[in-house]
Amino acid sequence: xxxxxxxxxxxxxxxxxxxxxxxxxxxxxxxxxxxxxxxxxxxxxxxxxxxxxxxxxxxxxxxxxxxxxxxxxxxxxxxxxxxxxxxxxxxxxxxxxxxxxxxxxxxxxxxxxxxxxxxxxxxxxxxxxxxxxxxxxxxxxxxxxxxxxxxxxxxxxxxxxxxxxxxxxxxxxxxxxxxxxxxxxxxxxxxxxxxxxxxxxxxxxxxxxxxxxxxxxxxxxxxxxxxxxxxxxxxxxxxxxxxxxxxxxxxxxxxxxxxxxxxxxxxxxxxxxxxxxxxxxxxxxxxxxxxxxxxxxxxxxxxxxxxxxxxxxxxxxxxxxxxxx
Numbered sequence: 001x002x003x004x005x006x007x008x009x010x011x012x013x014x015x016x017x018x019x020x021x022x023x024x025x026x027x028x029x030x031x032x033x034x035x036x037x038x039x040x041x042x043x044x045x046x047x048x049x050x051x052x053x054x055x056x057x058x059x060x061x062x063x064x065x066x067x068x069x070x071x072x073x074x075x076x077x078x079x080x081x082x083x084x085x086x087x088x089x090x091x092x093x094x095x096x097x098x099x100x101x102x103x104x105x106x107x108x109x110x111x112x113x114x115x116x117x118x119x120x121x122x123x124x125x126x127x128x129x130x131x132x133x134x135x136x137x138x139x140x141x142x143x144x145x146x147x148x149x150x151x152x153x154x155x156x157x158x159x160x161x162x163x164x165x166x167x168x169x170x171x172x173x174x175x176x177x178x179x180x181x182x183x184x185x186x187x188x189x190x191x192x193x194x195x196x197x198x199x200x201x202x203x204x205x206x207x208x209x210x211x212x213x214x215x216x217x218x219x220x221x222x223x224x225x226x227x228x229x230x231x232x233x234x235x236x237x238x239x240x241x242x243x244x245x246x247x248x249x250x251x252x253x254x255x256x257x258x259x260x261x262x263x264x265x266x267x268x269x270x271x272x273x274x275x276x277x278x279x280x281x282x283x284x285x286x287x288x289x290x291x292x293x294x295x296x297x298x299x300x301x302x303x304x305x306x307x308x309x310x311x312x313x314x315x316x317x318x319x320x321x322x323x324x325x
Contacts, residue, residue, distance in 0.1 A: 001103075001110070001111050001112070001128050001129075002100070002103065002112050002114065002125060002126070002127040002128055003111065003112070003113045003114070003127055003128060003129050003130070003131070004113075004114045004115075004119070004121075004122035004125075004127040004129070004130035004131065005017055005113060005114070005115045005116075005130070005131050005133060006115070006116050006117065006118065006119045006122060006130060006131070006132055006133070006263075006265065007117070007132050007133035007134065007265040008117060008212065008215050008264065008265030008266060008278065008281070009117055009212050009213075009214045009215045010173045010174070010175050010176075010212060011133045011134070011135060011136075011172075011173070011174065011265065012133050012136070012174035012175070013088075013089075013115040013116075013133050014035070014088050014089065014115055015174055015175075015178070016133060017033075017086045017088060017113055017115050018033065018086075020086075020113065021033050021084070021086050021113075024084060024111075025084050027084070028082055028083055028084040028109075028110070028111070029081050029082045029107070030056070030057045030058075030059075030081055030083050030084075031083065031084040031085070032052070032053060032056050032057055032083070032084075032086070033085075033086045033088065034049060034052060034053065034085065034086065034087050034088060034099070035088045035089065036088065036089055037049065037087055037088060037089050037090050037091075037095055037099075038089045038090065038091040038092075038095075039089070041091075041092065041094075041095055046067055046070075046098060047064050047065075047066065047070060049098075049099060050064055050067065050070030050071075050073075050074065050098060050099065051063070051064055051070070053074060053078075053085070053099060054070075054073055054074065054077060057077075057078065057081060057083055057085070058077045058078070058081065060077070067098050070098065071097075071098060071101060074099075074101070074105055075101065075104075075105055078105045078106050078107070079104070079105065079106065079107055080107060081106070081107045081110070082106075082107045082108065082109045082110055083106055083107065083110045083111075083112075084110070084111045084112075085100070085110075085111075085112050085113070086112075086113045086114075086115070087099055087100065087112065087113070087114045087115070088115045089115055089116070089117075090114055090115065090116045090121060091116065091117065091118065091121070091218060092121075093121055093124050093125070096114065096121065096125050100112050100114075114127065117214070117215050117218060117264050117265065118218065118263055118264050119132070119262075119263040119264075119265075120260070120263045132265070134268075135172040135173075135278055136172040136174060136177075137172070138167065138168075141167040141170065141177055142154075142155070142163065142164065142167050144174060144177050144178065144181070145163060145166060145167050145170075145177045145180070145181045146163065146181075147181070148177070148178050148181025148182050148185060149163065149180075149181040149182075149184045149185050150185075151185070158190070159190070162190070162193045162194070162197060165197065166180055166184075166197055169197075171278070171279060171280055172278075173280070180196075180197070183196055184196055184197075212278075212280055212281055212284045213284060213288075215264055215265070215266055216228065216266075216284065216285075216288065218264065219260075219264075223251070224260060226251070227247060227251070227258065227261070228261060228266060228285065229285050229288065229289060230247065230250060231243065231247075231258070231261070231267060231275060231277070232277060232281060232282050232285035232286075233285065233286075233289070234246075235247075235275055236275055236276065236277050236282070237274055237275065237276075238274060238275055239272070239273050239274055239275075240258075240269060240273050240274075240275065243258065243275055244258065266281060
């Protein structure tokens with residue numbers, strides 16, 4: 001069975017996959033958690049990843065010459081095993097073809113979990129089930145923080161105010177919540193908490209920015225990036241069809257839908273069909289536009305002509321970037 005976990009960067013896909021892996025891996029003949037596939041692939045570690053699957057699942061010292069020979073070895077050796085494998089942070093279909101080509105590669109009862117930012121990859125692979133990880137609410141955020149800071153599901157009364165403040169600053173991003181919680185674990189003085197929280201505010205926000213920037217960079221067409229930046233700037237709160245019409249006018253090209261942003265978790269729609277976006281994504285878009293503006297100002301006149309095209313303000317109640325305090 002193939003299962004997918006998807007959502008925007010930093011929302012907790014890997015954390016969920018690890019929890020499932022640690023809970024059930026002992027029920028299988030062999031188990032493997034293969035992390036950071038996107039980064040490994042970018043660093044030309046394709047053959048290394050295939051060897052990891054073969055050598056840790058099949059307990060065989062196999063050296064692979066190329067990706068094709070690795071595929072042949074996997075197809076030959078894996079069907080004898082009932083395995084549990086997590087393929088973490090996949091961003092290209094080639095990665096899945098090289099590491100889990102088809103269900104027939106694995107023995108009966110095997111389970112493969114794939115984490116990805118792009119739901120489209122999971123659909124291309126025809127997974128049996130896919131689960132979207134959404135932003136954590138305040139209650140879930142506080143519980144995750146409390147487990148890491150207090151080893152308990154709720155904060156102690158003495159630190160409840162600071163715990164709530166910390167969780168609010170992390171804005172539902174599990175990676176930031178866990179980092180700050182672990183840093184505060186064992187600290188028993190209020191002044192220690194206040195000092196650490198102040199130091200980590202900037203760090204957790206930067207960590208969230210860097211994680212979300214990966215999702216933006218995965219939009220490997222300039223037009224898609226422009227569409228995202230325009231939506232983040234002017235279209236939050238607008239109805240879907242109004243956004244589509246606005247973008248058609250702004251880009252002067254046929255634009256059927258904006259599903260590629262939803263499939264990466266970069267936008268969502270509320271119950272009224274209006275476009276919504278995580279606050280940190282809006283801040284990231286503002287920072288990207290600032291950087292682009294500075295780059296264009298310093299570039300040659302030819303390069304400076306390429307600008308982000310603003311959309312027309314069709315919405316009666318658009319939600320622009322928040323103003324800075």
